[in-house]
Amino acid sequence: MKEITSQQQRVLDCIQIYLKKTGFPPTRADICRELGFKSPNSAETHLRALEKKGFISIESGASRGISVNNQNNSFGGDEYPVIGLVAAGSPTLAEENIERTINCPKSFFESGFDYFLKVRGLSMKDAGIMEDDLIAVKKTTDVKNGDIVIARLDDEVTVKFFNRKSSNIVELEPANEDFENIVINLESEQLHIEGKSVGLLRRN
Amino acid sequence: MKEITSQQQRVLDCIQIYLKKTGFPPTRADICRELGFKSPNSAETHLRALEKKGFISIESGASRGISVNNQNNSFGGDEYPVIGLVAAGSPTLAEENIERTINCPKSFFESGFDYFLKVRGLSMKDAGIMEDDLIAVKKTTDVKNGDIVIARLDDEVTVKFFNRKSSNIVELEPANEDFENIVINLESEQLHIEGKSVGLLRRN
DNA sequence: AAAAATACTGAATGTATGTACAGTATAATA
DNA sequence: TATTATACTGTACATACATTCAGTATTTTT
Structure with missing residues (x-):
């Protein structure tokens, strides 16, 4: 050229x-x-x-x-970070937590999203979420009962169904009978909602 | 709209x-x-x-x-067809089976792929494949035991684990205890392997 | 010093293309 | 039942556009 x-x-x-x-x-x-x-x-x-x-x-x-003639088609598509193991105490999107990035169209998942979270464990297996799956996460605190949320509890990030029982009680429910519900009293415990799942990506 | x-x-x-x-x-x-x-x-x-x-x-x-007028000007990727209900007897990729297309980068699923198949039923739920999930299918007949294959039996398309028992016997195994293995004797029955799953896409 | 590339104006032309008009037919809606 | 939307074929025409030709001038390369 x-x-x-x-x-x-x-x-x-x-x-x-x-x-x-x-x-x-x-x-x-x-x-x-x-x-x-x-x-x-x-x-x-x-x-x-x-x-x-x-x-x-x-x-x-x-x-x-x-x-x-744009061989590097960085137009339209964006690079989305893949968040793997989240170091305790560090913000989820801190650089050291970014494993790599994936290029995919902006509105690949309908409501738009912010990053991919790599799933550890099988606590949501009955919802079709397996180990190493990538959950498309949209950063929001606006979650409804039944949403799959990414929550932070004591510097531990977890993926569960969201269920508000009362103004003070929230239950985080796994989709695996081997795991138990996590009941949180908002008056005595900190619950930080990072966002919710808007899609899933699995690569064999 | x-x-x-x-x-x-x-x-x-x-x-x-x-x-x-x-x-x-x-x-x-x-x-x-x-x-x-x-x-x-x-x-x-x-x-x-x-x-x-x-x-x-x-x-x-x-x-x-x-x-x-789709807000995402997703240039650079390719349009991949989404195959929904496959009419009996028609080739899978026949136009009438294409529900729509999805724009995504070529190498989105590592080994490349040819189309998305929309999943019906829950026969593979323990493999994390739920109803309405989109399986990224690579057209190939080169499948190994344990692969998730897209197979055609009597004009019926099905997604199962592939397991060759002997030169003449193939088992198609679901991932759901409510379903039973399909045993095929290649001498008396037709089995057509359409391809194998190389990934999965779920949109909430 | 000559040739080629760059950077324009201005006019002309054929065709590529949008679009209107005239029909026919079937399915969906009011 | 009348009407509107869908789904076409076919013809026609004005104009939107690509493209060529003829110039002028400056800069860069050979």
């Missing part, structure tokens, strides 16, 4: 901004309007130069037939 | 696949070519319906002026 000139960079930026704004590429006239050129041929020659240098491809004859 | 019809869904999918492939939206004629319509007005009316229902926006007068 050869060197790009500053004017060609302007044209390339213009194309990408236009694409993001409208969802389709600009015409020669559009580029002229955006960049103040007075002849469509100004855009044309820049496009041909960009094509020659490999930055874009042009479908001959097709209107708006410009596509940007 | 109102209900979408199956034909309108086909058109919407066509637009997104075209976008992914070329980088710009299709013309009416392109859509006709892809879907077998013979009049550009067929595409036009579908586009207007999709616009009315809010799935797309159309820039009046602009060629290829279609933009898809």
Whole structure:
């Protein structure tokens, strides 16, 4: 890929901004309007130069037939951290807890989400959540009974069903008969809701 | 957002696949070519319906002026079909079996995969596979004992553990004590392995 | 010093494309 | 039962657009 000139960079930026704004590429006239050129041929020659240098491809004859040659498609998709073992006392999203990141579209899980949590143990197995599964977590404290929540109790992070019994009593319920409910009295114990599960990802 | 019809869904999918492939939206004629319509007005009316229902926006007068209204501009990934109910006797990937598509990166599941299969029933619940989960399926006949396979028996598609007992006997084992093993004698019965599970996606 | 690339204006042209109009037919809705 | 939405074919046409040709001027490369 050869060197790009500053004017060609302007044209390339213009194309990408236009694409993001409208969802389709600009015409020669559009580029002229955006960049103040007075002849469509100004855009044309820049496009041909960009094509020659490999930055874009042009479908001959097709209107708006410009596509940007972005091999590293960091557009749209985002990098989401995978949280593994959470060190006691450290904030969940602290860097040392991030095992790696996964690139996936923003709204891959319907309500949007913030990170993946790697599941340890089988306390939620009857809800189809197995060891090493990745739970898509949306950071929120707005949880309803029956939601699968990511909760923090004494620096211990746990995944359970949420069940508010009364204004002061919350039960965290596993989905595995070998485990017992955790009953929390909010007056005497700290319960911090990190978020709730909005999806699950498993890779064999 | 109102209900979408199956034909309108086909058109919407066509637009997104075209976008992914070329980088710009299709013309009416392109859509006709892809879907077998013979009049550009067929595409036009579908586009207007999709616009009315809010799935797309159309820039009046602009060629290829279609933009898809899903908030996530998930460029870079691929569109993977979601296979729901498989009609008896029809090939799994036949168009009428495609419920919709999901955009996700190619290498989202490590060994690559070909489509998502929507799970019916709870026969694999102890393996953490619940109803309506989406199994990432890689088309292959190269399966080992213990693999979770997608198998076809008498036009019925099923997901089970694979276990070859001998050269002629294969057992398909559920992960749910309420279900029983399926024993197949390859000499007298047809067993077609569609592929194997390489991952799982669940959306709450 | 000549050639090639860059950076434009301006006009012209063929065609790619959106879009309206005229039909036909079936299913869903009021 | 009338009406609207869906699902098409087919023709036609104005215009949106790509693209070529003709210039001018500056900078970079050979």
